[in-house]
Amino acid sequence: MTSNIEIQRVEKSKIDSVDFNNLPFGSVYSDHMLTCDFVDGKWQTPKVEPFAPISLDPSAKIFHYGQSIFEGMKAYKDADGNMMLFRPLENCKRLNKSAERLVIPQIPEDIFMDGLKKLLEIDSAWIPTNEGSSLYIRPFMFATGNGFHASPADAYKFVICTAPSGAYFAGKVKVLIEEKYARAANGGVGYAKAGGNYAAQFYPTQLAIEKGYNQVIWTDDNTHQFIEEAGAMNIFVRINDTLITSPTSDRILDGITRKSILQIAEDNGIQTEVRKISVGEVVEAAKNGNLKEMFGAGTAAVISPIAGFGYQENDFDLPELENPYAQQLKKLITDIQTNKTEDPYGWRVMV
Amino acid sequence: MTSNIEIQRVEKSKIDSVDFNNLPFGSVYSDHMLTCDFVDGKWQTPKVEPFAPISLDPSAKIFHYGQSIFEGMKAYKDADGNMMLFRPLENCKRLNKSAERLVIPQIPEDIFMDGLKKLLEIDSAWIPTNEGSSLYIRPFMFATGNGFHASPADAYKFVICTAPSGAYFAGKVKVLIEEKYARAANGGVGYAKAGGNYAAQFYPTQLAIEKGYNQVIWTDDNTHQFIEEAGAMNIFVRINDTLITSPTSDRILDGITRKSILQIAEDNGIQTEVRKISVGEVVEAAKNGNLKEMFGAGTAAVISPIAGFGYQENDFDLPELENPYAQQLKKLITDIQTNKTEDPYGWRVMV
Numbered sequence: 001m002t003s004n005i006e007i008q009r010v011e012k013s014k015i016d017s018v019d020f021n022n023l024p025f026g027s028v029y030s031d032h033m034l035t036c037d038f039v040d041g042k043w044q045t046p047k048v049e050p051f052a053p054i055s056l057d058p059s060a061k062i063f064h065y066g067q068s069i070f071e072g073m074k075a076y077k078d079a080d081g082n083m084m085l086f087r088p089l090e091n092c093k094r095l096n097k098s099a100e101r102l103v104i105p106q107i108p109e110d111i112f113m114d115g116l117k118k119l120l121e122i123d124s125a126w127i128p129t130n131e132g133s134s135l136y137i138r139p140f141m142f143a144t145g146n147g148f149h150a151s152p153a154d155a156y157k158f159v160i161c162t163a164p165s166g167a168y169f170a171g172k173v174k175v176l177i178e179e180k181y182a183r184a185a186n187g188g189v190g191y192a193k194a195g196g197n198y199a200a201q202f203y204p205t206q207l208a209i210e211k212g213y214n215q216v217i218w219t220d221d222n223t224h225q226f227i228e229e230a231g232a233m234n235i236f237v238r239i240n241d242t243l244i245t246s247p248t249s250d251r252i253l254d255g256i257t258r259k260s261i262l263q264i265a266e267d268n269g270i271q272t273e274v275r276k277i278s279v280g281e282v283v284e285a286a287k288n289g290n291l292k293e294m295f296g297a298g299t300a301a302v303i304s305p306i307a308g309f310g311y312q313e314n315d316f317d318l319p320e321l322e323n324p325y326a327q328q329l330k331k332l333i334t335d336i337q338t339n340k341t342e343d344p345y346g347w348r349v350m351v
Numbered sequence: 352m353t354s355n356i357e358i359q360r361v362e363k364s365k366i367d368s369v370d371f372n373n374l375p376f377g378s379v380y381s382d383h384m385l386t387c388d389f390v391d392g393k394w395q396t397p398k399v400e401p402f403a404p405i406s407l408d409p410s411a412k413i414f415h416y417g418q419s420i421f422e423g424m425k426a427y428k429d430a431d432g433n434m435m436l437f438r439p440l441e442n443c444k445r446l447n448k449s450a451e452r453l454v455i456p457q458i459p460e461d462i463f464m465d466g467l468k469k470l471l472e473i474d475s476a477w478i479p480t481n482e483g484s485s486l487y488i489r490p491f492m493f494a495t496g497n498g499f500h501a502s503p504a505d506a507y508k509f510v511i512c513t514a515p516s517g518a519y520f521a522g523k524v525k526v527l528i529e530e531k532y533a534r535a536a537n538g539g540v541g542y543a544k545a546g547g548n549y550a551a552q553f554y555p556t557q558l559a560i561e562k563g564y565n566q567v568i569w570t571d572d573n574t575h576q577f578i579e580e581a582g583a584m585n586i587f588v589r590i591n592d593t594l595i596t597s598p599t600s601d602r603i604l605d606g607i608t609r610k611s612i613l614q615i616a617e618d619n620g621i622q623t624e625v626r627k628i629s630v631g632e633v634v635e636a637a638k639n640g641n642l643k644e645m646f647g648a649g650t651a652a653v654i655s656p657i658a659g660f661g662y663q664e665n666d667f668d669l670p671e672l673e674n675p676y677a678q679q680l681k682k683l684i685t686d687i688q689t690n691k692t693e694d695p696y697g698w699r700v701m702v
Contacts, residue, residue, distance in 0.1 A: 026410075059489075063493055064421050064491060066546030100554070102554070103550075103554050149519070168500070188572065196548065
């Protein structure tokens with residue numbers, strides 16, 4: 001345990017103002033946040049303090065040069081009041097991979113883990129227990145150092161906020177396979193959870209929404225012939241009984257939900273393949289009835305079944321199956337996450 | 352003129368603390384800034400107010416999803432105390448092109464132009480008059496709206512700050528032609544002045560600096576066979592007596608200095624070509640002595656001559672010419688910018 005976390009509690013909790021039966025996603029915030037500043041070449045003492053505005057000079061590099069990275073995690077509470085996280089060290093490691101690519105200093109694992117646990121202890125009442133709800137956790141780091149010179153900042157802030165949250169998507173999800181825009185370059189930052197990767201998706205996503213879809217399926221920027229990611233999630237395709245997902249690369253996020261699903265699927269007798277998926281084969285499989293399922297996988301939505309997709313002005317509906325992989329796998333993974341079953345993998349971390 | 356700009360002046364100017372004979376680039380800030388908030392679906396009254404910290408909720412989308420764009424401009428003052436800008440409407444238009452791609456609301460031209468002029472009037476004493484110095488102007492816009500949902504924010508802030516500045520680069524500039532990393536995808540946001548584009552360049556640039564170079568010459572992400580941009584500038588290559596620059600695209604910034612140089616070069620008898628430039632032809636020209644010059648072009652550095660480049664572990668020096676295009680063109684453009692000569696183009700805008 002980090003010997004030193006400064007703690008300043010709110011004078012009065014705002015929890016009574018929150019309707020835990022009608023939680024939106026990520027827009028109601030718990031009482032406290034963890035903060036830690038990197039200045040003078042080192043991380044200072046982390047603090048748990050009231051969730052409150054952050055003050056930054058107009059010349060802070062976050063405003064100008066996009067040095068910002070984040071993670072998404074969830075905390076759950078079981079019927080006995082035990083609190084748990086899912087593979088939290090993986091998020092810390094990935095945050096540091098993103099940090100390396102964006103030239104942001106690495107956050108020490110003990111500040112990340114001990115700070116997070118202390119924050120959850122103090123705000124434990126904010127972890128929802130309703131089915132389908134959870135405490136969404138948002139660790140992020142950004143440049144606070146000043147200057148209009150296009151170079152890395154000399155100061156940064158690490159913050160963890162939490163938000164009791166309901167479902168990310170409501171209703172059926174239809175996606176559009178992208179033919180013009182792209183989210184990532186070869187040799188770029190697509191594999192990092194960099195803020196700029198998300199803003200870059202908004203415009204094409206908005207065009208897709210105007211056409212009646214919810215999300216874009218990203219394809220490679222060079223040929224648009226290979227499926228890479230689904231909006232802000234990894235993508236899985238089931239052709240006949242094989243579950244396929246694209247390999248990670250410098251364009252594709254190494255999703256923790258993605259790799260957990262691959263492991264669980266294999267251990268539950270589902271054949272998996274990690275390989276490039278061509279748009280052509282997906283369209284062909286949709287036409288001849290071999291395309292059984294598509295779903296997105298990520299922390300926020302866990303598994304988000306896709307009801308249909310559009311490509312080149314054609315729409316393809318996916319069949320409604322009895323007991324789809326998406327449903328089986330979502331139950332298997334959330335049962336582990338919420339302490340309803342054994343965890344043979346050691347993924348669950350009690351707080 | 353916008354009927355309405357709120358003005359709140361500093362109680363005491365900090366200008367006396369500034370050494371105008373030793374100005375850094377972009378790290379000393381003038382007394383005031385222009386701000387304008389977009390809330391409830393519309394732009395509010397712009398304000399000239401003291402340069403001071405901005406307060407944002409930790410859930411503001413600028414921290415998470417990289418919705419930030421900016422421009423770079425310069426103001427000059429001549430010997431008679433006249434203040435002038437260079438093609439300022441072009442910056443406003445480009446900011447709005449960036450805004451469209453990042454799903455940020457368009458800033459009305461009158462808020463941009465009238466706000467900027469009012470700001471310069473109030474801070475006119477901050478415009479340096481020393482040779483090589485200028486008032487660097489940084490307009491920027493970012494997401495202030497809150498939420499962890501990966502979607503565009505519902506509120507934004509437009510800000511203009513200014514910084515009396517000296518030269519951007521000091522000394523000779525050596526560049527490395529990039530073979531692995533890339534700054535932009537086809538169908539991506541490379542043409543926008545989006546914050547995330549700059550953070551993405553820091554790591555490869557740092558690797559180049561460690562090898563003894565100052566900047567990276569970016570190549571296309573697919574083949575790395577074509578030269579696209581130089582660091583945060585456009586690039587020009589002179590082979591024999593022809594000045595060549597890459598065509599703009601969705602990966603390459605439509606630089607205002609770039610297009611001004613093309614125009615001035617043509618009107619001064621320099622043959623220009625706008626076409627793809629292969630790495631192979633540059634290396635070949637360097638080997639056989641036909642490569643006479645390379646330079647970067649952008650607002651911050653105006654024209655930045657390149658002394659040599661590295662490619663595949665080889666270094667190539669450029670010749671030291673008597674009266675290089677870089678020097679001729681820099682004088683022609685800065686004479687227009689600083690009111691030392693006629694402006695046949697109507698580019699200079701008096702404040």
